[in-house]
Amino acid sequence: MPENRSPRQLARTGGHTQAVFYRDRRGTEPVNEFIEQLMTTSRPAAAKIDDYVEEYLNSRPAGAPEPEFPITSQIEGELRELRVRFAKTRYRVLYQRSGNLLVLMHAFEKNTGEVPAAEKITAQKRFADFQERMDARPRTPPRAAGQDAPPKARHPPRA
Numbered sequence: 001m002p003e004n005r006s007p008r009q010l011a012r013t014g015g016h017t018q019a020v021f022y023r024d025r026r027g028t029e030p031v032n033e034f035i036e037q038l039m040t041t042s043r044p045a046a047a048k049i050d051d052y053v054e055e056y057l058n059s060r061p062a063g064a065p066e067p068e069f070p071i072t073s074q075i076e077g078e079l080r081e082l083r084v085r086f087a088k089t090r091y092r093v094l095y096q097r098s099g100n101l102l103v104l105m106h107a108f109e110k111n112t113g114e115v116p117a118a119e120k121i122t123a124q125k126r127f128a129d130f131q132e133r134m135d136a137r138p139r140t141p142p143r144a145a146g147q148d149a150p151p152k153a154r155h156p157p158r159a
Contacts, residue, residue, distance in 0.1 A: 015100050017064075019057040022105040022126050023146035025133075030126070031093060032146065034107040038091075045086040049093065049107070052084050053149050057095070057102045066097075075115055079123055094123035103130055104149055 021029035038046040056067045066072050072080050075094065082093040090110040095102050105126040108119055133144035 015062050017057060017060045017062060017097075017100050017102050019053050019095070019102045019104055019149045021146035021149050022103050022130055023142055023144055024126070024129065025142070027142040029146040031104040031107045032149065042086070045089065045091065048086050049084050049091055050149075052082055053093070053104070056082065062100050076120055076124075079120065079127070081115060092119070094119065096123070096127045098130065098134070101145060103127065103145060105130070
């Protein structure tokens with residue numbers, strides 16, 4: 001994203017959505033790290049999360065509605081979950097829209113019927129940090145949005 005345009009300005013320009021990893025003030029990308037860790041225990045599950053991000057979040061027309069249940073669902077306010085099931089395990093990626101960006105803020109294995117409050121709070125705090133740093137003038141490194149998700153080096157495109 002060009003440094004001189006805010007997410008709100010991008011939302012008005014049309015285009016397509018792009019999923020990006022939230023990056024904290026230390027430069028850590030928590031969702032990317034979750035998927036990387038999952039690669040060590042279940043490469044197919046990690047690949048499925050990447051595939052869902054690519055298929056359901058990336059490159060959608062900017063004005064298109066969010067993918068419907070059961071792929072995504074609204075959690076609270078504008079906070080949404082990408083719902084990924086691999087075998088008997090459920091994974092959730094919590095994200096929120098900022099203009100054309102879909103900011104992936106938190107990922108976890110879900111073992112309960114409802115998204116736990118602690119998981120929602122973590123995502124909400126990260127989004128507040130993202131907004132504060134993206135709206136700051138001048139912006140200081142590291143940028144609040146990290147690399148495009150999923151990284152192409154981790155999961156090659158399907159044939």
